[in-house]
Amino acid sequence: MDYTIRIGGEAGQGLQTIGGVLARVFSRSSFHVFTHQDYMSRIRGGHNFYQIRFSDREVSCPREHIDILVALDLNTIDIHRGALREGGVIIYDAASVGRVFDSPEFVDIPFEAIAADAGGDRIMANTVAVGAVLGMLGMDLGILEGIIMERFKKKGSEVTGRNMASARAGHEYALKVCDACDFSVPRPGKGPFMLMNGNDAVGLGALMSGCRFYAAYPMTPSTGIMIFLASRAAEHGIVVEQAEDEIAAINMALGASFAGVRAMTGSSGGGFALMVEGLSLAAMTETPLVAAEVQRPGPATGLPTRTEQSDLLFVLHAGHGEFARVVLAPGTPEQAFYLTNKAFDLAEKYQIPVLILSDQYLADSEWTLSGLDTGRLRNHDYRLRGGALEGLAGYRRHLLTGDGISPMAVPGKSVHVVVTDSDEHDEEGHMIEDSETRMKMMQKRLLKKLPMIRLEIRPPLLYGSDRPEVVITGWGSTYGVMKELVDMLSRDHAIAMLHFSEIYPFPSTEGFDYLGVLESARLTVCVENNATGQFARLMKAETGYGFDAHINRYDGRPFTLEGLAGELREYVSRL
Amino acid sequence: MDYTIRIGGEAGQGLQTIGGVLARVFSRSSFHVFTHQDYMSRIRGGHNFYQIRFSDREVSCPREHIDILVALDLNTIDIHRGALREGGVIIYDAASVGRVFDSPEFVDIPFEAIAADAGGDRIMANTVAVGAVLGMLGMDLGILEGIIMERFKKKGSEVTGRNMASARAGHEYALKVCDACDFSVPRPGKGPFMLMNGNDAVGLGALMSGCRFYAAYPMTPSTGIMIFLASRAAEHGIVVEQAEDEIAAINMALGASFAGVRAMTGSSGGGFALMVEGLSLAAMTETPLVAAEVQRPGPATGLPTRTEQSDLLFVLHAGHGEFARVVLAPGTPEQAFYLTNKAFDLAEKYQIPVLILSDQYLADSEWTLSGLDTGRLRNHDYRLRGGALEGLAGYRRHLLTGDGISPMAVPGKSVHVVVTDSDEHDEEGHMIEDSETRMKMMQKRLLKKLPMIRLEIRPPLLYGSDRPEVVITGWGSTYGVMKELVDMLSRDHAIAMLHFSEIYPFPSTEGFDYLGVLESARLTVCVENNATGQFARLMKAETGYGFDAHINRYDGRPFTLEGLAGELREYVSRL
Amino acid sequence: MSTFQDYEGITPAWCPGCGNFAILKALKETLVGLGIEPHGITIVSGIGQAAKLPHYMRCNTFNGLHGRTLPVATGMRLANHTMPVIAVAGDGDCYGEGGNHLLHAVRRNVNVKLFVHDNQVYGLTKGQASPTTMEGVVTKTQPFGSLSEPLNPLALAVALDCSLVARGFAGDTDLLKELMKEAIEHRGFALLDILQPCVTFNKVNTYRWYSERVYRIGDDHDPFDRTEAFRRALEWGERIPTGIIYRNTRPTLEERIPVIKDAPLIDRPFSVDRVEGELQGFY
Amino acid sequence: MSTFQDYEGITPAWCPGCGNFAILKALKETLVGLGIEPHGITIVSGIGQAAKLPHYMRCNTFNGLHGRTLPVATGMRLANHTMPVIAVAGDGDCYGEGGNHLLHAVRRNVNVKLFVHDNQVYGLTKGQASPTTMEGVVTKTQPFGSLSEPLNPLALAVALDCSLVARGFAGDTDLLKELMKEAIEHRGFALLDILQPCVTFNKVNTYRWYSERVYRIGDDHDPFDRTEAFRRALEWGERIPTGIIYRNTRPTLEERIPVIKDAPLIDRPFSVDRVEGELQGFY
Numbered sequence A, B: 001m002d003y004t005i006r007i008g009g010e011a012g013q014g015l016q017t018i019g020g021v022l023a024r025v026f027s028r029s030s031f032h033v034f035t036h037q038d039y040m041s042r043i044r045g046g047h048n049f050y051q052i053r054f055s056d057r058e059v060s061c062p063r064e065h066i067d068i069l070v071a072l073d074l075n076t077i078d079i080h081r082g083a084l085r086e087g088g089v090i091i092y093d094a095a096s097v098g099r100v101f102d103s104p105e106f107v108d109i110p111f112e113a114i115a116a117d118a119g120g121d122r123i124m125a126n127t128v129a130v131g132a133v134l135g136m137l138g139m140d141l142g143i144l145e146g147i148i149m150e151r152f153k154k155k156g157s158e159v160t161g162r163n164m165a166s167a168r169a170g171h172e173y174a175l176k177v178c179d180a181c182d183f184s185v186p187r188p189g190k191g192p193f194m195l196m197n198g199n200d201a202v203g204l205g206a207l208m209s210g211c212r213f214y215a216a217y218p219m220t221p222s223t224g225i226m227i228f229l230a231s232r233a234a235e236h237g238i239v240v241e242q243a244e245d246e247i248a249a250i251n252m253a254l255g256a257s258f259a260g261v262r263a264m265t266g267s268s269g270g271g272f273a274l275m276v277e278g279l280s281l282a283a284m285t286e287t288p289l290v291a292a293e294v295q296r297p298g299p300a301t302g303l304p305t306r307t308e309q310s311d312l313l314f315v316l317h318a319g320h321g322e323f324a325r326v327v328l329a330p331g332t333p334e335q336a337f338y339l340t341n342k343a344f345d346l347a348e349k350y351q352i353p354v355l356i357l358s359d360q361y362l363a364d365s366e367w368t369l370s371g372l373d374t375g376r377l378r379n380h381d382y383r384l385r386g387g388a389l390e391g392l393a394g395y396r397r398h399l400l401t402g403d404g405i406s407p408m409a410v411p412g413k414s415v416h417v418v419v420t421d422s423d424e425h426d427e428e429g430h431m432i433e434d435s436e437t438r439m440k441m442m443q444k445r446l447l448k449k450l451p452m453i454r455l456e457i458r459p460p461l462l463y464g465s466d467r468p469e470v471v472i473t474g475w476g477s478t479y480g481v482m483k484e485l486v487d488m489l490s491r492d493h494a495i496a497m498l499h500f501s502e503i504y505p506f507p508s509t510e511g512f513d514y515l516g517v518l519e520s521a522r523l524t525v526c527v528e529n530n531a532t533g534q535f536a537r538l539m540k541a542e543t544g545y546g547f548d549a550h551i552n553r554y555d556g557r558p559f560t561l562e563g564l565a566g567e568l569r570e571y572v573s574r575l
Numbered sequence C, D: 001m002s003t004f005q006d007y008e009g010i011t012p013a014w015c016p017g018c019g020n021f022a023i024l025k026a027l028k029e030t031l032v033g034l035g036i037e038p039h040g041i042t043i044v045s046g047i048g049q050a051a052k053l054p055h056y057m058r059c060n061t062f063n064g065l066h067g068r069t070l071p072v073a074t075g076m077r078l079a080n081h082t083m084p085v086i087a088v089a090g091d092g093d094c095y096g097e098g099g100n101h102l103l104h105a106v107r108r109n110v111n112v113k114l115f116v117h118d119n120q121v122y123g124l125t126k127g128q129a130s131p132t133t134m135e136g137v138v139t140k141t142q143p144f145g146s147l148s149e150p151l152n153p154l155a156l157a158v159a160l161d162c163s164l165v166a167r168g169f170a171g172d173t174d175l176l177k178e179l180m181k182e183a184i185e186h187r188g189f190a191l192l193d194i195l196q197p198c199v200t201f202n203k204v205n206t207y208r209w210y211s212e213r214v215y216r217i218g219d220d221h222d223p224f225d226r227t228e229a230f231r232r233a234l235e236w237g238e239r240i241p242t243g244i245i246y247r248n249t250r251p252t253l254e255e256r257i258p259v260i261k262d263a264p265l266i267d268r269p270f271s272v273d274r275v276e277g278e279l280q281g282f283y
């Protein structure tokens, strides 16, 4: 069983509410869920949709065919009708969309009228819709009722009651009118699951890594991270500061980090572009910093609410001068959670900037997870404070040590002074100009640290055949669609996915000879959500390896399973 | 004959004046001259030097050994004494440095006392020094007198007269005390030469390409370009605007360019970092832009007055999203002049940002040139104005054409409106979100233009043996030192230099199979003034070719001929 | 002569009821009233709901980056000071991200007209506090309420000796049109801050809230008196003045640059011959 | 207790006679006078001659980027509001490159003390006009003279309701020390603009020029009166007021954030156990 529900309508009609609640009902019902969103850069009107795929097996990407279309306006019907699979159903409120459709796939459910009958207003029409979808699927209302109770607790029993009534009325109505519906929803085994999107996963990862300070300037699609942390600020003691611009944001984070706490910033490409000088500052002053870059299609403002993987090489080379950095590109919310923790750990351990490269697709997609293991988190405090500091006879912030890592003291926690400088400096942190000190500091910051950091980087993940003839390679948010593609094609082909989520320093082949895997395959394809194949270029620069073929998408939309399968088959068929 | 004069002292003592005047005397005397500067990031005190090499043959880099050291303070003697070649001379004013040296290489010339005798003040002591150096070299004073006349014309005949007298007194004194000097300065043939540094060459190139607007924020070592253009503003009708920050600078340049003039900005790494978002804007709006990035050692503030080639990959990937750009990296002032013109031509022809990558070493080094050929300049006006516009029935700024280049109208010069947008847009310039238009625009801006631009890029220069066993490869400002190295070693080895000055789009091998040259050599070495070998990495990504060896210098100083020769010999000796 | 229809653009994507509609209409009417034709004016904007405005009309447009409106406008004026340039910005755009440019555009007194749609909120990014958000307003990124004192753009502009300083209100389009006209006809930089209800995200400063407070500045106010102007600019809360707060007669940047005295840069012909003499200086 | 020697740093690379020496000395003496120890204070600076100051003394130092002093200082204070933070900047640094941060640091009223060495010129980059350069001053990049109206930092700060606004002069170190002390002891953001002769590049605003004009503000001035403060801030030219121009008692940013009420962030222990409960919300 593998169903897709698409809810379409205008911005402001409450698609996210309907979709969000439905997705939660499914995840609590122990189904695997994958949701994603397609929205315009506007607040009201236009056309948006929210899509939910749920199944009793793992799902990790959207499909093109829809089983149930919930159409909140006429436009939705026009645009998405063609994607309905045979036997699928379109539910709509004829009265409110202003037209009646006769074809058998249409089911008219008067959301607004039902809501009104149940004593509710227009907003509750959305609750009616949720109830109706569950009714059509033959699912009962228990879990939804629980969710309604939680959500409306604060608003009092009357509102809760009216929502309950609306849900029930929608449910009943659907059961009544849709006896032709042929959905069969089994009761799956394990669960319930967590349901989480990429932005929340980064936020949660930061929270669970002891992040104490987050400064940012709002920018779609990265704002969710800030909102997550702000919503937890009071309870867990985090300061979330909305900066006047992105330059301020990164510099505030550096100030906080220097002062002694774990600090982070985040933005999308255009905002990150403004942080580039600050990134170089982090490196020069050896101030730990975590920065999330949630990509959207560029150049410039581009398509602000859509997706692309087009900032990889930018982020990799951002900042003047040469310095060590780490770039992590999670493929799933689960990876986003653990890699955010890794980002904080590496940033502090090596006193470097670490970048988390996400994108709108990952940021706004929800996945089900069977759980998160906090035991896997690394939360070591690498700073010198209290006791550790007292013993020191002298202290130099940029002491030259064997491994290039200097002791990092918290200012004010001892009689020592902590000095750093954006100019080239000596061990004490004071500006210098001589050749010898310069070289020592470059060796320390860059040439010594980088090989050590490289040892921390995990190799790419090989999924599928372990002696594959066909290898599809990708990074970041294409993980899910590539994985399902492997599942789909593995009956007919020895196929595997090679997925990179820890990108720089580029993983060595020592632990796992992934180059060997590529070289012994008959067809290797690099799949990227960009126009120029940036990862492929990086691979070439790092290893000299060139892929046989490239599949690129750069229209601002994510790959779909069917679309990607179609493109890959063209190459495979030529083998 | 090949002499090196080094003038050392504190900031503020007038090294640049002494050095500048001497260099000009030599270039007017038809010698080949190469000067460079080594200065600290301070206004007074510390230690700086100015070095002049002059010869009857071409010179293009500094040497380590000095023939004449002009020591304006004690410190200079301490630091540079060791670099004096046997038979060399140190001239100093024992009274003002406060110590007398007995060794035979020391020649005490009481600059200040002589100046005072000649009716001059402390500043004229520098004129005495210039006269003295010329005296020691056995050169006459005619040319110097001409220069003094020009320089002090505005200050009146009295000042001119006292300077003349000072120069003569210094000259006489030196002739008198230094009869042991064994300098022999022949009278060379061709000349006089032009004498020009890299910053002025870029400025002159801009001026001669019809640049009408330059906006920048001061930043060493790029400020010279702004100063050059500002000094010509009134005469040639250029507006030079000092912006409040670099973000404003690039956006002002874009505003001016959109309005219809050739516009430019410039900075060094840290300032350029702030322009990164604007660069992406230039690309998205297809607004022609030329930007100079005059590198200095990073990260962050780094070594503000020193040199490095460490921003190549940064500049190449700067900006979010994917777009076409050109990166040019001149190796000499002459190249800087012609490439600046090429930058303006390409920027306007393809409506893209073009970057000129220079560095402190090139910016502040003066070279002699036998002349500049304005006939080689390309100055086509690609904009639609007046007549061309009137005929148009309709006008769309981002019209989809066969080659991706849309007609670029000057706003206000017809009844048509000119519209552009940093969002993805349609042909008219209005924001869109649909997949199809997005793809067409990406194809237009990036995928169609880039291959065309690549055809404009000239292959690297091969200098030396045309079937070399040893190839040293480099880019930008290492040109001169590599060239002399080839000259130096070519008696014993089949050696050549491969120099890249047009770096991106990466030159194709069609016209000149430079990869073939590299592959058939026994030793290939990539020489870079940075720590990580950025060009070598680019070469790998573009061609898959990896060099046999790398010579890198990253202490903020340029390569010297002797230093580089030493390092290369180590590799060559192992052949 | 132009007509309202000449200024017809693509369909606005603003929320129904948004204060931006009234501002858009007022602007079109003002331009028609002044007899300006679409190709005879350029609008520069950044990113935000306000910044979408030029798409919803028809004229030369450079819709650039968030916060970078004024430098682009400045570059335009220096290249071609015969083209009137209006900069349209949001409060976040102009007082937040672009704050530095505002300071220096005012100092330069470049002849640009800045119309700020001041809805006291970040509209396009869904409701975060902007520099003009009132203290205490809770949002998803200001969980403890906005903690900063709101920026007073008028007081700021007076302190910078801005050449024309005014406030309009989207609910009083007659005055708004007058102010737009004044600004466009004024010689020098003009800041027109326009109170603009955001019906979706700003639940505090609603049409009603503004309507109950705004009043038109009377004839008793002398806009040339800087200290008085400052005092007036500080008024906010129970009563909010609209109209012209401050003005002076400083020369514009464009007037001061000798290079463009005779003709704008765009009309200055170029040929290498004219500059060839510069080579001589290097010998 | 600290001594002057405790604050001994590396040898200044400033020009002989530079006004910065007096400011440095005044600052050291003020800190000693206040009994603050080097490890008990942090100086943040940017890039410029002024910004080199912390190297010439001894204390916690973050010498960051040109123009970015205040955001770094803000981050520090939010992480550890038990550590006093002084931001030292040049006029270019703070009113040019960093202008936007000034606006918003003042609005936040973060408890940072901003000391601006205002030499009315870009010193370190060799003499270009700065935002406070007087009109008409010719430099290599202002061939027609500086064409912008100089920024009046005090009027600007008053307009932003800055919690303490003062002007000092490097030639009057007694007053300067008093003002530094006032600023450090003040609860809230303080802007202290210090007139600092640049003997190398500023040939207009010399020691003498300043000395002939500055006067100490008398007791008759009520620094709590904002309009009066504005009027006083506008005074420039024949007479230049020094002393405290304006002050108010706004609460600081740090006081308003409930999260750091009990202890600074740096003292807040972390363990995963405390946050583990958050996982539940995702089921």
Ligand SMILES: Cc1ncc(C[n+]2csc(CCOP(=O)(O)OP(=O)(O)O)c2C)c(N)n1
Pocket (backbone or CB within 6 Å): A217, A218, A219, A220, A246, A270, A271, A274, A301, C047, C048, C049, C050, C051, C065, C066, C089, C090, C091, C092, C093, C094, C117, C119, C121, C122, C123, C124, C125, C130
């Ligand atoms: C550099 C950069 N940072 C952030 C954004 C995201 N962004 C777009 S509009 C906006 C703020 C909108 O507020 P305002 O300027 O007040 O305009 P409004 O939508 O309220 O009219 C932001 C933060 C961006 N586009 N670019």
Ligand SMILES: Cc1ncc(C[n+]2csc(CCOP(=O)(O)OP(=O)(O)O)c2C)c(N)n1
Pocket (backbone or CB within 6 Å): B217, B218, B219, B220, B246, B270, B271, B274, B301, D047, D048, D049, D050, D051, D065, D066, D089, D090, D091, D092, D093, D094, D117, D119, D121, D122, D123, D124, D125, D130
């Ligand atoms: C981003 C950036 N832009 C430009 C510079 C170059 N720069 C260094 S100091 C300075 C200005 C110095 O003037 P000011 O801030 O007034 O300090 P002063 O030297 O006069 O004390 C400039 C432009 C820089 N370091 N970084």
Ligand code: SF4
Pocket (backbone or CB within 6 Å): A043, A044, C013, C014, C015, C017, C018, C019, C020, C049, C119, C123, C124, C197, C198, C199, C200, C201
């Ligand atoms: S969000 Fe607010 S400002 Fe934006 S269009 Fe809607 S009502 Fe207008």
Ligand code: SF4
Pocket (backbone or CB within 6 Å): B043, B044, D013, D014, D015, D017, D018, D019, D020, D049, D119, D123, D124, D197, D198, D199, D200, D201
């Ligand atoms: S240049 Fe001016 S500000 Fe800088 S040290 Fe010299 S005198 Fe002081």
Ligand SMILES: [Mg+2]
Pocket (backbone or CB within 6 Å): C048, C090, C091, C092, C117, C118, C119, C120, C121, C122, C123, C130
């Ligand atoms: Mg707004």
Ligand SMILES: [Mg+2]
Pocket (backbone or CB within 6 Å): D048, D090, D091, D092, D117, D118, D119, D120, D121, D122, D123, D130
């Ligand atoms: Mg200054």
